[in-house]
Amino acid sequence: MKFTLHxxxxxxxxxxxxxxxxxxxxxxxxxxxxxxxxxxxxxxxADGKDAITFDSDxxxxxxxxxxxxxxxxxxxxxxxxxxCQVRMRSFKDGDEIWVEPFxxxxxPIVKDLMVDRSSLDRIIQSGGFINVHSGPKPxxxxxxxxxxxxxxxxxxxxxxxxxxxVAACPNGAGMLFSSAKISHLGLLPQGQPERHSRxxxxxxxxxxxxxxACTNHAECQDACPKExxxxxxxxxxxxxxxxxxxxxxxxxxxxSNQ
Amino acid sequence: xxxxxxxxxxxxxxxxxxxxxxxxxxxxxxxRKYDIIVVGTGLxxxxxxxxxAAQGYKVKTFCFQDSPRRAHSIAAQGGINAAKNYxxxxxxxxxxxxxxxxxxxxxxxxxxxxxxxxxxTNIIDQAVSQGVPFAREYGGMLANRSFGGVLVSRTFYCRxxxxxxxxxxxxxxxxxxxxxGNLEMHPRTELLDVVVIDGRARGIIIRDLVTGEIRxxxxxxxxxxxxxxxxxxxxxxxxxxxxxxxxxRAHRRGAGFANPCMVQIHPTCIPSTADFQCKLTLMSESLxxxxxxxxxxxxGDDRHPRDIPEEDRYYYLEERYPSYGNLVPRDVASxxxxxxxxxxxxxxxxxxxxxxxxFAEAINREGRKxxxxxxxxxxxxxxxxxxxxxxxxxxxxxxxxxxxxGGLWVDYxxxxxxxxxxxxxxxxxxxxxxxxxxxxxxMQCLADGYFVLPQTIGDYLHDIYMDKxxxxxxxxxxHEDQVRGDIARMMSIxxxxxxxxxxxxxxxxxxxxxxxxxxxxxxxxxxxxIEELQEAYRTDLLIPGRADGPNQVLEKAGRVADYLxxxxxxxxxxxxxxxxxxxxxxxxxxxxxxxxxRNDKKFQNVSVWEWKGEDQPEKLHKEELVLExxxxxxxxxx
Ligand SMILES: Cc1cc2nc3c(=O)[nH]c(=O)nc-3n(C[C@H](O)[C@H](O)[C@H](O)COP(=O)(O)OP(=O)(O)OC[C@H]3O[C@@H](n4cnc5c(N)ncnc54)[C@H](O)[C@@H]3O)c2cc1C
Ligand code: SF4
Ligand code: FES
Numbered sequence: 001m002k003f004t005l006h007x008x009x010x011x012x013x014x015x016x017x018x019x020x021x022x023x024x025x026x027x028x029x030x031x032x033x034x035x036x037x038x039x040x041x042x043x044x045x046a047d048g049k050d051a052i053t054f055d056s057d058x059x060x061x062x063x064x065x066x067x068x069x070x071x072x073x074x075x076x077x078x079x080x081x082x083x084c085q086v087r088m089r090s091f092k093d094g095d096e097i098w099v100e101p102f103x104x105x106x107x108p109i110v111k112d113l114m115v116d117r118s119s120l121d122r123i124i125q126s127g128g129f130i131n132v133h134s135g136p137k138p139x140x141x142x143x144x145x146x147x148x149x150x151x152x153x154x155x156x157x158x159x160x161x162x163x164x165x166v167a168a169c170p171n172g173a174g175m176l177f178s179s180a181k182i183s184h185l186g187l188l189p190q191g192q193p194e195r196h197s198r199x200x201x202x203x204x205x206x207x208x209x210x211x212x213a214c215t216n217h218a219e220c221q222d223a224c225p226k227e228x229x230x231x232x233x234x235x236x237x238x239x240x241x242x243x244x245x246x247x248x249x250x251x252x253x254x255x256s257n258q
Numbered sequence: 259x260x261x262x263x264x265x266x267x268x269x270x271x272x273x274x275x276x277x278x279x280x281x282x283x284x285x286x287x288x289x290r291k292y293d294i295i296v297v298g299t300g301l302x303x304x305x306x307x308x309x310x311a312a313q314g315y316k317v318k319t320f321c322f323q324d325s326p327r328r329a330h331s332i333a334a335q336g337g338i339n340a341a342k343n344y345x346x347x348x349x350x351x352x353x354x355x356x357x358x359x360x361x362x363x364x365x366x367x368x369x370x371x372x373x374x375x376x377x378x379t380n381i382i383d384q385a386v387s388q389g390v391p392f393a394r395e396y397g398g399m400l401a402n403r404s405f406g407g408v409l410v411s412r413t414f415y416c417r418x419x420x421x422x423x424x425x426x427x428x429x430x431x432x433x434x435x436x437x438x439g440n441l442e443m444h445p446r447t448e449l450l451d452v453v454v455i456d457g458r459a460r461g462i463i464i465r466d467l468v469t470g471e472i473r474x475x476x477x478x479x480x481x482x483x484x485x486x487x488x489x490x491x492x493x494x495x496x497x498x499x500x501x502x503x504x505x506x507r508a509h510r511r512g513a514g515f516a517n518p519c520m521v522q523i524h525p526t527c528i529p530s531t532a533d534f535q536c537k538l539t540l541m542s543e544s545l546x547x548x549x550x551x552x553x554x555x556x557x558g559d560d561r562h563p564r565d566i567p568e569e570d571r572y573y574y575l576e577e578r579y580p581s582y583g584n585l586v587p588r589d590v591a592s593x594x595x596x597x598x599x600x601x602x603x604x605x606x607x608x609x610x611x612x613x614x615x616x617f618a619e620a621i622n623r624e625g626r627k628x629x630x631x632x633x634x635x636x637x638x639x640x641x642x643x644x645x646x647x648x649x650x651x652x653x654x655x656x657x658x659x660x661x662x663x664g665g666l667w668v669d670y671x672x673x674x675x676x677x678x679x680x681x682x683x684x685x686x687x688x689x690x691x692x693x694x695x696x697x698x699x700x701m702q703c704l705a706d707g708y709f710v711l712p713q714t715i716g717d718y719l720h721d722i723y724m725d726k727x728x729x730x731x732x733x734x735x736x737h738e739d740q741v742r743g744d745i746a747r748m749m750s751i752x753x754x755x756x757x758x759x760x761x762x763x764x765x766x767x768x769x770x771x772x773x774x775x776x777x778x779x780x781x782x783x784x785x786x787x788i789e790e791l792q793e794a795y796r797t798d799l800l801i802p803g804r805a806d807g808p809n810q811v812l813e814k815a816g817r818v819a820d821y822l823x824x825x826x827x828x829x830x831x832x833x834x835x836x837x838x839x840x841x842x843x844x845x846x847x848x849x850x851x852x853x854x855x856r857n858d859k860k861f862q863n864v865s866v867w868e869w870k871g872e873d874q875p876e877k878l879h880k881e882e883l884v885l886e887x888x889x890x891x892x893x894x895x896x
Contacts, residue, residue, distance in 0.1 A: 034536070035536050038534065038536060039534050042759070048802065050803040051803065051810065053809075057499050060537075062332050063328040065324065080638075081642060117324060118324070121325050121326075121433060124429075124430060125437045128430055129388075129430035130388050131434060132384075132388055134308070137380070137384055140392075140400055144397065144398025145394050146394065147394045147395060153389075153391040154423075157391055157416075157426065158419065158422075160332075161328075184389065185389050188389050190386065
């Protein structure tokens with residue numbers, strides 16, 4: 001197969017970027033999209049040019065490192081799959097393809113197609129955890145968890161932290177990502193003690209990162225490679241309202257920031 | 259080279275508690291005076307760093323990805339073992355110890371393996387309290403599945419994403435410590451050297467992968483949790499950036515490298531068919547619970563597999579190993595797939611080598627829904643890659659490089675032979691001998707990280723109280739200059755060969771000669787081939803761009819230099835170990851029916867290699883293994 005590629009090139013966060021045109025030939029349909037870029041890079045290097053910088057690691061859809069917008073869509077054409085899982089058989093021979101980084105104010109460009117998604121880590125830092133030390137713990141079967149609850153928690157926890165939801169959202173909201181973590185932990189019995197402080201802290205951190213608010217476009221759910229449901233956003237909103245009403249900091253004792 | 263494993267006294271069951279009772283401690287108020295560097299944020303590194311920070315030590319962690327959550331551990335699929343005996347099927351600490359030692363073909367240290375079995379149950383408790391959503395039965399109790407090489411059901415799992423969920427638990431603990439200010443995280447940085455001053459590990463030299471800066475970080479102890487090295491083979495199930503640089507550079511600074519030739523080949527991976535394929539995708543071993551492995555009895559039978567009647571199918575594992583059947587250990591399953599393909603039974607004809615893994619019977623027995631719940635994401639992954647659904651016909655699978663049992667030599671406390679330098683997780687050699695059982699790596703990484711290292715490191719730190727070295731020490735400057743010099747040299751060659759092309763060629767040499775079956779002749783050929791590649795690297799390497807910003811080709815070039823040296827050592831180690839054991843199969847040493855033939859008299863030991871300098875051959879040392887609780891026996895899965 002043969003393709004014409006328009007690829008975003010940008011030297012660093014400060015400089016201005018632009019699309020660069022490349023032709024590539026001899027691509028087999030079983031090849032993955034990133035393998036095609038690997039091959040393009042080998043050709044560029046041989047021609048004495050600088051290779052295109054992009055993130056990837058596991059190449060099987062689980063680490064969340066890969067992050068391209070292909071023809072304007074985060075993670076490209078497939079449904080429920082990451083950029084690294086896109087195969088060239090999803091394109092037609094001779095297609096023109098546009099390859100850009102995830103675009104969002106919360107994700108500054110590092111170089112070419114590589115972006116800085118540390119904002120997502122900071123959201124987790126603000127409360128996306130259960131506060132326990134390493135050491136002896138209660139016997140897990142002493143706290144039964146219904147099969148269905150465990151499965152729903154797992155649906156939420158399947159998020160790979162790729163940021164496609166933020167990149168796809170017209171408001172640049174981090175709702176799907178945050179609600180997935182808040183729901184995963186909030187569904188399980190172990191997550192109850194910090195349930196309120198968690199949702200308040202994480203929502204406030206999202207705002208601090210300059211991410212927008214949700215206005216129900218559902219683009220996030222559509223772009224999400226793990227098909228995380230926007231039902232988790234409603235769940236988060238309910239938890240948020242409840243937590244705000246309870247106002248833990250006005251109570252005796254400490255519930256937050258332990 | 260001092261290879262005293264410092265195994266505590268007493269009977270096997272009491273060694274760990276004896277150790278803890280006698281280990282020196284650092285008091286809570288003093289811990290903040292110690293700096294500890296943890297390189298790597300996979301299961302082992304994230305677990306260790308978060309535990310140490312929670313204890314009050316000042317911890318700095320490093321990883322080359324943009325976030326600690328992306329470490330290669332995230333890809334582990336099938337599960338994690340623990341001797342909980344929830345099924346009442348005869349499991350116990352001893353049984354897990356027994357299975358691990360037997361699975362490893364009696365080439366691991368008993369005391370370590372027993373401790374691992376003891377700690378296994380705590381890991382599940384810890385993970386559940388962190389919110390890891392393990393699969394539950396309808397009554398709310400934890401569910402289990404079976405893995406190869408054992409006769410009990412002791413594997414805990416989160417669908418096909420167990421590694422992801424366990425890593426997220428550890429990652430969240432790590433992020434929590436960043437929040438409390440005890441831990442400093444440095445993503446997008448790569449360790450390029452380890453600094454040893456007056457015989458103690460004192461810090462590291464890193465390259466900032468965004469700015470290209472070379473910087474020093476000093477500490478009282480350095481922990482390497484940088485994962486395994488099978489990416490030396492180019493094609494493997496590991497993430498494309500997994501590499502051996504950290505442990506190899508530590509080795510060049512004096513850390514012993516143990517059993518480098520011991521690498522595992524996983525039997526169930528999607529075979530390589532596309533040109534320019536960069537990695538091989540694993541299909542979890544848990545699939546062998548319900549999948550049956552077979553090839554047509556007639557060579558080149560090109561009927562659709564569903565049209566081939568039972569009597570024309572050769573279920574070779576079930577026939578050859580009636581008691582373990584499809585659940586024989588990985589080395590046995592891999593080797594048998596190779597044999598049937600060597601004999602011309604590949605189900606991909608001339609295109610590639612593969613055998614069938616068939617779920618038809620399980621789907622009939624348990625229904626599509628149950629099987630889909632159990633393996634859904636694995637089936638999807640298979641279909642994404644091959645455009646074929648495992649519901650419509652069997653998967654086609656073939657073995658691929660997967661895991662490194664070898665690694666840096668460590669003693670019972672997980673310290674290398676360099677005082678103050680520790681290695682945990684896949685980066686060390688310690689617990690799996692010559693072959694690792696499925697679902698045992700996650701267990702070892704987390705045991706090392708949550709429960710062993712945090713309790714052994716105090717014993718060392720106690721002795722160096724306030725004996726500080728900072729990055730202004732001239733040795734740091736020296737090391738930095740060397741690293742800068744190396745980079746400048748690589749950049750200036752401006753030849754014609756990309757690091758990727760050299761890596762690919764190395765991988766072929768290694769797979770052909772140091773893979774599933776090895777011979778003295780093949781290994782010698784590989785050694786010569788690698789030396790030629792090293793020459794090509796020195797004289798004809800091509801790296802585009804600049805070193806003062808992101809440059810992924812430069813990163814790759816540094817890693818390839820290390821793969822070349824390590825690959826060479828692996829072949830030498832495989833040559834010197836003139837026996838077969840576990841995954842190390844020397845064709846010269848096999849039983850009449852093609853099984854592994856050990857030589858316990860000569861090789862009941864760990865081979866530990868010492869770096870002697872650029873132009874000197876490495877020196878081989880041995881740690882003899884004392885196997886008392888479970889004397890070696892012939893490993894049979896028939
Ligand atoms: C596809 C797949 C499936 C698997 N499934 C299972 C399973 O079901 N059960 C099981 O028990 N095991 C499984 N394994 C094995 C297991 O996942 C690994 O052995 C284990 O996760 C290794 O963890 P680790 O913490 O030692 O290292 P890793 O998770 O590999 O982490 C290495 C860390 O070190 C960092 N690093 C490396 N080099 C440097 C450097 N030079 N500078 C800075 N940072 C560096 C990386 O950034 C990363 O953070 C599987 C492995 C694979 C590949
Ligand atoms: S919710 Fe989906 S799109 Fe958003 S970060 Fe998680 S996996 Fe990516
Ligand atoms: S590279 Fe890991 S998800 Fe794409």
